[in-house]
Amino acid sequence: MTQTEPNAESTLIAIVEDDPEIRALVTGLLEREGFEAAACANAADLDRLVERRRVDLAVLDIMLPGEDGLSLCRRLRARGDTPVLMVTARGDDIDRIIGLEVGADDYLPKPFNPRELVARVRAILRRTRDVHRATQPMPQREVFVFAGWRLDAASRDLTDPGGRPVELTGAEFDLLVTFLRRPQRVLNRDQLLDWTRGRSAMPYDRTIDVQLSRLRRKLGGADLVRTVRGGGYLFAAPVERG
Template identity: 40%
Template sequence: MRKRILLLEDEQAIADTLLYALQSEGFDVRHVRLAREALAVFAQTPPDLALLDVGVPDGNGFDVCRAIRKTSELPIVFLTARHEEIDRVLGLELGADDYVVKPFSPREVCARVRAILRRSATGLQATAGASPPPVPAAAGVLVLDEQAQRITCSGEWLALTRYEFLLLATLLRRPQRIFSRSELMELVWGGAPHTSDRTVDAHVKLLRAKLRERGLQAEVIQTHRHMGYSLRLP
């Protein structure tokens, strides 16, 4: 079955380029120009992934993402001409899996879509018990399954975005080691040139919140002033 992609993009030239590239890759793409149309499509025929332009005539992609996140962990990628760091951080804090700044290569967008969908599918299989038991790379109640590209907390899979997973996995592989922000930027965001060390801080904040939701009261991810972050062993 072909994967369904929801594309919210009001610039027809950009939309046509992405439509051609995605359809050539075998995706079933539904293109809309307005935020309300995107939410209507999501409600009627939920896609497998959403590509959301940040600026559209009747609102913005951030609002669409907020609405979707109330009920769904649908993979979301933002498309935007905005280069400001605060916009990138906001998009990631809202739960986006990736953030692509215009001008971009349609082939690059397709590659990112495929990678996110592969990880999402692997995670669903793992949740259903289709993958082998995790090979432990663990700290306390956290266990990293490298093959499934998922992390469990107290035996339950964590719902993580792409970069949340990569950041937590990096810390899990070397518990107690202090990683500087620049090291984490290189290890986790090496392929995303429009990011800064504030992106690391934003993702640490999001991870801490998700871990607290799972009942971890103490801060598992430790801050070392002027040095960086580490994962605390129990």
Template identity: 40%
Template sequence: MKNPRRSDHGRGTGAERIGRERYGRGMRSGSRVLVAEDDPKQARLVQVYLEQAGHSVIVVGDGRRTLEEARARRPDLLVLDVMMPSVDGLDVCRILRAESQVPILLLTARSREEDLLLGLDLGADDYVTKPYSPRELTARVRALLRRAGALPGVGAGPAGGEAVLRVGELEVDPNRFEVRVAGRRVELTAKEFGIVQILAGEPARVFTRAQILTLAFGFDHHVLERTVDAHVMNLRRKIEPDPADPVYVQTVYGRGYRMGPGAAP
């Protein structure tokens, strides 16, 4: 009996061979996940977790291949290790974020808060620190896909779904996962959309960072509350006429954030 895998022997990294061998054999779903991890054991672990959760998985083992596969395959989500050969994971994040809004989940062994915040500032949506549990990883992947409308049954939504939220010239459409400012469509990451949806849903109400983590992200207390600040900074760059003097996402010092009353009609 012929072994179709033999032609891959010796080509690419061990992590990439794992991905080629198993891609297409996992449980099929409406979501395709690109996993960028240079450690074959870690890559296999992530792949098994995600395939058991019903996702199709592609694995690559270096930064250059990550960029190539992300552009060619257009995955629904990227799981990206920070420490990658050829092109660093943070550089991959920066490059891809300039090209698309694909949700990015960072895998990192770094415990320094500034490293994690740098990744978020570059456009990553979330992170998981090693070692992580299968439940944590799959839950965060699912949350990002749900926010991006990339899960089966999630997306444009039926007629008569959630009402479009309007604050001044800002429009948030939860059914289509779209945001417009003065009629111009603004491309947001899944996390940025979650924040603006929560705030626009109750204008003038102050939400603490912990509340935003729970309501907009669906995550627990293990996530750094300062990650909210990083996402808010990126969100302001996209929707505010003057990010330095925001009229939409406003800071309430010592408490959290609110949708500014100055932006209301």
């Protein structure tokens, strides 16, 4: 295991899937990879689990009996920052976009390649391990100040010019930090995908556009991230780093 890989043995992944065969398949797959996996048939099962344990990642099926995956993802985001991998059997892109809008870190359409599922799980855990695993060492403190805003990269605390906290999902945080480390420089979509999602990115992946739209809204609609025609995106404000 390399230093960049999450420690599977201390990582709990919840699989929320109503189909017993798929639930058993995914649970067994992740356990063979060395993760601790908890099978949940519905939202109520997950609620009971999170009352007892810290969940490091939730793999949510959209189509669930009772409360669906989108509603469950929204609740998880409202009460904490548990990373979410959304799984959908629907081919319509609108479901994936809505999943990202409500805070999912990534999505995977069914039927999926088991290796791709594991790769996406590992990619999400690598991006979020400093926040969701207390056993990880604290990253070096890095503070960004821009246009009255302040982001503490170690604690992931973002405050607006009025000092009010603004909550970011893991994917939004990764995207913002990517811009803040490279201000006033044009970044194309492929670069953003590589720096925020790494090997889990797929060709023609449009999730960056969705996440960027959400990030712009959370930044108050300010013209901080500009679209450069034919080039990509540019973080326009000067950035001071502490």
